[in-house]
Amino acid sequence: xxxxxxxxxxxxxxxxxxxxxxxxxxxxxxxxxxxxxxxxxxxxxxxxxxxxxxxxxxxxxxxxxxxxxxxxxxxxxxxxxxxxxxxxxxxxxxxxxxxxxxxxxxxxxxxxxxxxxxxxxxxxxxxxxxxxxxxxxxxxxxxxxxxxxxxxxxxxxxxxxxxxxxxxxxxxxxxxxxxxxxxxxxxxxxxxxxxxxxxxxxxxxxxxxxxxxxxxxxxxxxxxxxxxxxxxxxxxxxxxxxxxxxxxxxxxxxxxxxxxxxxxxxxxxxxxxxxxxxxxxxxxxxxxxxxxxxxxxxxxxxxxxxxxxxxxxxxxxxxxxxxxxxxxxxxxxxxxxxxxxxxxxxxxxxxxxxxxxxxxxxxxxxxxxxxxxxxxxxxxxxxxxxxxxxxxxxxxxxxxxxxxxxxxxxxxxxxxxxxxxxxxxxxxxxxxxxxxxxxxxxxxxxxxxxxxxxxxxxxxxxxxxxxxxxxxxxx
Amino acid sequence: xxxxxxxxxxxxxxxxxxxxxxxxxxxxxxxxxxxxxxxxxxxxxxxxxxxxxxxxxxxxxxxxxxxxxxxxxxxxxxxxxxxxxxxxxxxxxxxxxxxxxxxxxxxxxxxxxxxxxxxxxxxxxxxxxxxxxxxxxxxxxxxxxxxxxxxxxxxxxxxxxxxxxxxxxxxxxxxxxxxxxxxxxxxxxxxxxxxxxxxxxxxxxxxxxxxxxxxxxxxxxxxxxxxxxxxxxxxxxxxxxxxxxxxxxxxxxxxxxxxxxxxxxxxxxxxxxxxxxxxxxxxxxxxxxxxxxxxxxxxxxxxxxxxxxxxxxxxxxxxxxxxxxxxxxxxxxxxxxxxxxxxx
Numbered sequence: 001x002x003x004x005x006x007x008x009x010x011x012x013x014x015x016x017x018x019x020x021x022x023x024x025x026x027x028x029x030x031x032x033x034x035x036x037x038x039x040x041x042x043x044x045x046x047x048x049x050x051x052x053x054x055x056x057x058x059x060x061x062x063x064x065x066x067x068x069x070x071x072x073x074x075x076x077x078x079x080x081x082x083x084x085x086x087x088x089x090x091x092x093x094x095x096x097x098x099x100x101x102x103x104x105x106x107x108x109x110x111x112x113x114x115x116x117x118x119x120x121x122x123x124x125x126x127x128x129x130x131x132x133x134x135x136x137x138x139x140x141x142x143x144x145x146x147x148x149x150x151x152x153x154x155x156x157x158x159x160x161x162x163x164x165x166x167x168x169x170x171x172x173x174x175x176x177x178x179x180x181x182x183x184x185x186x187x188x189x190x191x192x193x194x195x196x197x198x199x200x201x202x203x204x205x206x207x208x209x210x211x212x213x214x215x216x217x218x219x220x221x222x223x224x225x226x227x228x229x230x231x232x233x234x235x236x237x238x239x240x241x242x243x244x245x246x247x248x249x250x251x252x253x254x255x256x257x258x259x260x261x262x263x264x265x266x267x268x269x270x271x272x273x274x275x276x277x278x279x280x281x282x283x284x285x286x287x288x289x290x291x292x293x294x295x296x297x298x299x300x301x302x303x304x305x306x307x308x309x310x311x312x313x314x315x316x317x318x319x320x321x322x323x324x325x326x327x328x329x330x331x332x333x334x335x336x337x338x339x340x341x342x343x344x345x346x347x348x349x350x351x352x353x354x355x356x357x358x359x360x361x362x363x364x365x366x367x368x369x370x371x372x373x374x375x376x377x378x379x380x381x382x383x384x385x386x387x388x389x390x391x392x393x394x395x396x397x398x399x400x401x402x403x404x405x406x407x408x409x410x411x412x413x414x415x416x417x418x419x420x421x422x423x424x425x426x427x428x429x430x431x432x433x434x435x436x437x438x439x440x441x442x443x444x445x446x447x448x449x450x451x452x453x454x455x456x457x458x459x460x461x462x463x464x465x466x467x468x469x470x471x472x473x474x475x
Numbered sequence: 476x477x478x479x480x481x482x483x484x485x486x487x488x489x490x491x492x493x494x495x496x497x498x499x500x501x502x503x504x505x506x507x508x509x510x511x512x513x514x515x516x517x518x519x520x521x522x523x524x525x526x527x528x529x530x531x532x533x534x535x536x537x538x539x540x541x542x543x544x545x546x547x548x549x550x551x552x553x554x555x556x557x558x559x560x561x562x563x564x565x566x567x568x569x570x571x572x573x574x575x576x577x578x579x580x581x582x583x584x585x586x587x588x589x590x591x592x593x594x595x596x597x598x599x600x601x602x603x604x605x606x607x608x609x610x611x612x613x614x615x616x617x618x619x620x621x622x623x624x625x626x627x628x629x630x631x632x633x634x635x636x637x638x639x640x641x642x643x644x645x646x647x648x649x650x651x652x653x654x655x656x657x658x659x660x661x662x663x664x665x666x667x668x669x670x671x672x673x674x675x676x677x678x679x680x681x682x683x684x685x686x687x688x689x690x691x692x693x694x695x696x697x698x699x700x701x702x703x704x705x706x707x708x709x710x711x712x713x714x715x716x717x718x719x720x721x722x723x724x725x726x727x728x729x730x731x732x733x734x735x736x737x738x739x740x741x742x743x744x745x746x747x748x749x750x751x752x753x754x755x756x757x758x759x760x761x762x763x764x765x766x767x768x769x770x771x772x773x774x775x776x777x778x779x780x781x782x783x784x785x786x787x788x789x790x791x792x793x794x795x796x797x798x799x800x801x802x803x804x805x806x807x808x809x810x811x812x813x814x815x816x817x818x819x
Contacts, residue, residue, distance in 0.1 A: 006668070007660040041657040185479050211618060214642075215709045411708045413615070418692065446478065450485050457490040462680045466661060 001041040001155075003246045004198050005466040011038065016253050020179050028146050028173060031154065031254070038155035039118070046117040049087065054152045056083055057127040061134040061141035073135060080131040084124045091116050096337035119159040121334060123152055125285055130166040132289055136299060139167045147173050156250035160243050162261045162281035169256070177255035189453065190249030196456040197242030199463040202471075205235040208419070212412060213387055217396040222407035223417075225384070225397045226377070230420040232387045233380040234427075237265065239471045240279070264431050266379070266424075269371040271351045274379055282331075291327045295320065321356075325349045340385040340394055347382045376424075494673065497680055510787040512801040513556035514548075517565035517578055526551065526564055526578040530592055530626050535577055540603040542576050542818065543596060545589045547613055549737055550580035552801035554784035560804035566811035571818055575603075585616035585710075587639065587717040588623055594633050594724060595626075602730050606817055608737040609718070611747055611755045612800070617710035619643075636720040638713065693790040700789060700796050701743070706751045719762055726766050733817045734763050735772040738810060740799055742780035774813050782806035 001008045015034045022030055036047055060080040064073050089097075091114060098109050130151070133139045142148040151169050152158075177183070212228045220228070244261035251258045265278035275283045288299050325346060332345020381401070388394040401407075410417070517526035519536070527533050528551065535541060544550065544564050553560050564578040579592060589607055596602050619642060627633060627643060635643070668674040692698065718734075725732040736756055739745055745752065756773065763771040782805045786798040802810075 001657055005657065005661055006664045007657055010664070041660070042655050044656075181476060181479065185483055188483075215617070219708050219712075409708075410705075413707060415692070418696065442478070446482060450482060450489070453486050454489045454493070457486060458493050459684070461490070461494060462677050462684060466657075 001038045002466045003243060003250075004195060004203075004464065006464070007041065011041075012250060012253070019254055024176070027176070028144075028150050032146055032149050035150070035153040035155040035158060039153070039158060042118055043115075046115075049117055049120070050123060050153060053084060053087065053123065053127055054149050056080060057131050057152075058142070058145055058148045061131050062143070064131065064134050065141045077131055077135045081128055084128055088120055088124050090114070091120055093333075093337045122161045122163055123158065125163050125282075125289075126166075127152060129163070129285060129289055133166060138299075142166070142170055154251070154256070156247040156254075156256075157258055160240070160247075162244055162247065162259045163285050164258050164281065168259070172256050179255065183252045183255060187249040187252030190245045190252065192249075192453060192456050192460060194242040194245030194247075194249060195460045195464065197238040197245065199465065200456075200459045202235050202238035202242055203463065203465075205231060205238065205419070208416060209235050209387070212416060213389070215411070217388075217393045217400070219411055220397060220400050221409040221411060222401045222403060223409075224411050225400045226381065227412060227416050227420045228397075229383050229387075230380045230424065231416065233266070233383045234420075234423045236383065236386070236471055237262070264427075266376055266427055267372065267431050268375050268379070269368055271348065271355050271375060271379070274375060275348075275352075282334075286327060286331050290330060291323065294323045294327065321353055324353060328352075335386070339391050340388060343385040343391065343394065344382060347385070351378055351382070494676075494680070497676070497683065511784050511798065512548075512552045512554045512786065514551045515553050515556065515560065515562050515565075516551055516580075517562055517568060519565075519568050519576075520572055525568055525576060526562075526580065528579075528581060530579070530595065530623055533579065533596075535575075535600065537575050539601050540575050541596075541600055542574055542604045543593075543602060543606070544576065544578040544580075545584070545592070545605065545607045546578065546580040546737075547584045547608070547610060547800075548580065548582040549608065549610075549800050549802075550578060553807065554798060554801045554803045556804070561807070562804075563807040563811040563814060566808060567814060567818065570811070570815075574818055576818075581620070583613055583616055585613050585619075585717070586714040586721070587617075587642070588619055590717040590721040590724070591619070591623060591627060591633075591635065591639060593721055594635060597724060597728050597730060598633060602728075604731040604733065604817070605721075605725065606733045606735070606814065607721075609734050609755075609759045610737055611752050612704060614711045614714040614755065615704060615707050617707070617713050636716075636723075638716045638720065642713070690789060690791045694792060698790070700786065700799055701746050703748060704746050705748055706755075711755075715758060715762070718759070722762060722766060722769065725769070731768060732763070732766075733770045733772070734759060735814075736775050738778040738802065738806070739775050740778070740780060740783040740797070741776050742783070743797060746799055770817065772813075772816075774810065777809055777813055778802050778806040782809070 001011060011034075015031075019027060019030060019034075039050065040047055057080055060076050064076045067073050067076070094114060095111060098111055101107060102109055130139075130148075134141045142151070147170060150173060151164075151166055154169070157164060209228070209232050212231065217225075241262040248258055248260065259281050261280050263277040263280065265274055268274040268277055292299050328345040328349035329342050330345070332341040332343070332348075335341045335344070381398075384397050385391070385394040388397060514528075516524065516528065519525045523536050524534075525536070544567075550564060551562060553562055564576065568574075568576040581588065586607075586609065593602075593605060596605075624643065722732060724730075736759065760771045763769050782802050784798050784801065784803060785795040786801070787796075788794050789796060
């Protein structure tokens with residue numbers, strides 16, 4: 001089911017009503033049942049896949065916990081990881097693998113149609129983190145199957161995250177929150193904000209971004225490339241931050257807290273900071289289950305907060321930079337089965353690598369505005385491989401940035417430049433003039449909040465149509 | 476907590492108030508034309524429709540030896556319209572009742588769109604002649620409107636050139652073979668809500684939001700219809716390629732193609748870069764003259780200043796602005812007189 005649809009809003013109202021009115025002992029089961037309906041509205045058959053993954057990791061985690069033999073524990077963990085990753089590889093990467101084999105060996109292997117199950121990348125990461133944490137003895141396995149099933153299938157985060165850690169979620173299942181008006185209003189506010197970002201901003205931007213990226217990249221200039229990358233940067237931000245906000249809001253209506261995924265990423269003054277503000281739950285997952293283990297750092301706690309942190313610099317001996325590049329290439333590949341996504345990951349690894357060198361050798365404090373402008377421009381430009389049709393178009397677009405002779409030739413409609421400029425300006429303004437900063441007293445905050453949310457409600461009502469999927473559904 | 480409850484109901488109250496009292500009367504096309512200009516679609520002497528605005532609506536009374544006038548809103552827009560006025564298509568149709576004159580005009584129609592429409596017409600009807608104005612303005616359009624894309628998606632049997640195939644492949648969204656439960660429920664709910672006027676007015680409200688943003692943009696950046704519109708390389712090349720494809724198609728099918736540079740007001744500075752505009756005219760003449768049976772005509776200065784008009788404000792300041800595209804009924808008569816040469 002898509003969040004940006006009338007079907008979902010009706011579904012959510014019914015689920016919330018019954019959830020708070022059924023007997024407490026039925027609530028977990030009711031939510032699992034509702035989550036299955038939520039997923040089944042897209043495809044009922046793929047529910048079996050989720051069920052398989054859930055049963056597998058539920059069983060294996062208990063086996064890992066009950067066993068004291070380290071080798072056996074490791075084997076159980078490997079079975080879980082390999083099975084989960086194999087499913088992911090089959091549904092998501094088989095075309096990519098076969099295409100590359102065909103290209104490398106000149107073969108002509110063809111495949112039947114494989115449909116990518118929504119959310120597979122997200123719930124696979126959640127289940128892997130669960131068995132890994134049980135293996136690391138950071139958590140005890142959940143003995144109640146329904147509770148664990150709810151962790152995997154909880155509908156607000158099922159399809160595109162945020163990727164939550166088991167402990168953070170199951171603590172709330174075991175000690176459930178009571179109904180509160182505060183959570184209800186906060187939840188509704190987050191849903192409105194999310195829908196506004198998605199249906200008003202992201203969907204309307206999508207039309208011009210699609211047209212822009214359909215243009216033959218050969219005729220674009222450097223300014224055009226920068227403009228298009230900024231427009232897509234905003235589109236994907238509004239789209240995914242919108243989705244995450246709706247997910248957080250829905251969870252709040254049901255008394256659950258799920259982690260934040262975004263925190264004004266485009267105001268970052270370093271790339272390290274950018275990754276503490278962008279898709280936070282994924283970057284922290286990558287940190288705890290890929291980067292730190294590869295570095296040889298023992299992970300002692302598990303939390304979906306924080307992005308790439310300071311822990312990274314602690315371990316000596318292993319090649320930190322090589323691991324950085326490997327991790328980011330994998331992170332890129334997680335997003336999609338295409339070389340463009342790997343390139344995107346490697347670009348970010350390079351930017352972080354350069355930043356490490358810079359901070360090592362340039363010890364004096366650099367200007368905040370210059371830092372922001374640098375990070376803003378490069379983080380936007382890094383989106384090109386994420387959106388371009390293929391590597392060839394990506395490289396052509398990047399080459400335009402070095403074609404100084406025709407750098408400012410304008411080949412897009414005037415609106416493109418205006419919208420990119422206005423969005424940048426608005427983003428900075430919204431960050432710097434948030435209502436609590438703008439108003440000095442409660443009445444001031446009340447007036448600003450009411451005007452802002454009323455505008456969002458009206459515009460969301462006008463634009464609500466499931467015309468565009470969320471971008472992250474395809475990952 | 477009381478404040479939060481009060482805030483919640485205040486938001487609900489104001490939202491309902493705004494939606495309820497918003498006008499539902501806004502037709503985007505009429506807004507684009509402005510208050511001074513009215514759309515008029517030609518009828519023949521039997522009051523039968525011979526002038527269409529959508530490819531799906533085309534239904535010719537007589538399918539033999541068709542003469543097709545293509546055009547943008549200049550064809551169906553009549554400035555300072557009064558009862559009894561018509562447009563040049565109707566004037567010509569009534570003057571030459573023996574000729575099977577018809578027209579298709581779409582606002583801001585690009586040469587690419589006209590090439591696609593012509594392909595459909597040539598494949599399905601007995602076309603004798605096509606008369607097409609080449610607007611510099613519309614070479615800035617690279618998008619193909621959704622209704623044309625979906626028309627050709629459903630009737631996907633046309634052998635377009637690679638240029639169009641590429642555009643179509645980028646625009647046609649491949650739908651999944653299976654219909655999900657969500658698709659069914661959305662369809663059901665939409666049909667259910669569409670009966671409610673409160674829900675129905677959303678489409679008009681969307682148009683109002685875009686109109687407001689358009690006017691706001693024009694106000695902030697001092698954009699008026701007189702502002703210079705520069706060539707957009709990609710769109711321009713795409714349109715010129717489409718014109719070339721149309722010429723090839725007509726040559727192949729032995730159809731007489733005539734292209735004219737449409738009238739533009741000459742009493743004030745034109746909203747184009749003179750160099751780019753002159754290059755455009757030269758280019759059109761050059762490619763049309765390759766086929767000796769085809770004609771190129773230039774009508775840019777045939778309409779005197781007095782027959783042009785103004786258009787209502789395109790910004791928030793409510794000042795009248797020059798209309799470079801639409802002229803009055805007298806001018807339609809002049810254009811009809813000039814076009815006669817192509818019918819003889």
